[in-house]
Amino acid sequence: MITLALSKGRIFDETLPLLAAAGIEVLEDPETSRKLILPTSRDDVRVILVRASDVPTYVTYGGADLGVAGLDVLAEQGAPGLYQPLDLGIARCHMAVAVPAGFDYASAARAGGRITVATKYPAIAREFFARKGVHVDLIKLYGSMELAPLTGLAQAIVDLVSSGQTLKANRLVEVERVMDVSSRLVVNQAALKLHTAPLRRIIDAFAQAVHEQA
Ligand code: ADP
Ligand code: MG
Helix, strand or coil: CEEEEECCCHHHHHHHHHHHHCCCCECCCCCCCCCCEEEECCCCEEEEECCHHHHHHHHHCCCCCEEEEEHHHHHHHCCCCEEEEEECCCCCEEEEEEEECCCCHHHHCCCCCEEEEEECCHHHHHHHHHHHCCEEEEEECCCCCCHHHHCCCCCEEEEEECCCHHHHHCCEEEEEEEEEECEEEEEEHHHHHHCHHHHHHHHHHHHHHHHHHC
8 A cells, every 4th residue: 555645735736636647536525525544546545634744754754655745844844864756846835034014124134133033934944044144033833924023923924925915915025035845745765665666656657747747
């Protein structure tokens, strides 16, 4: 049995066409089913639904043979020992620094300056501001980052942006780009040795589908 770890939402939805290219159809809709293990049209392949930030953990420890994880999550956690053969080019967005409209970011974030930043990505944010020579007080949040500067919790946020609508709706402006983000295929190396042929077939089919879409 091959187990593929996916998170609900964008990553699940955008992985479906890649699975289809590999001849794999997921037989239940995660938005209506309460199941966490979804059968597929292939007896030897199943999909498990996990939190986006838990995908690398499942694959690293063999709870899943492969999975799809955002570069945001992989960069934040490090993910040593995971084989990352493919950028799938899905769930594209970017990570940015955003502040309330009118905040003097240039002064706060000058070399030697100091800034309070709320984020779900403290490791990435720490590294980003360290490179700029800015002292950063980091506040770890698990969601709704946009609220932090509006309530005085932090001066800035580091968060994912795609359309920019959420920032706009909360009167925040993007002031710096931290990194481009898309989702990667991650594979357990021991599983790849043990089940080389079926895993290679999936990886190759994904690679071809990604190549054709590009
Ligand atoms: P959570 O499990 O914390 O709710 P999300 O559903 O917000 O996570 O995001 C899951 C993954 O989807 C992220 O790790 C990222 O790679 C991707 N993602 C998040 N926000 C966006 C976005 N605005 N546009 C495209 N991809 C996104
Ligand atoms: Mg979510």
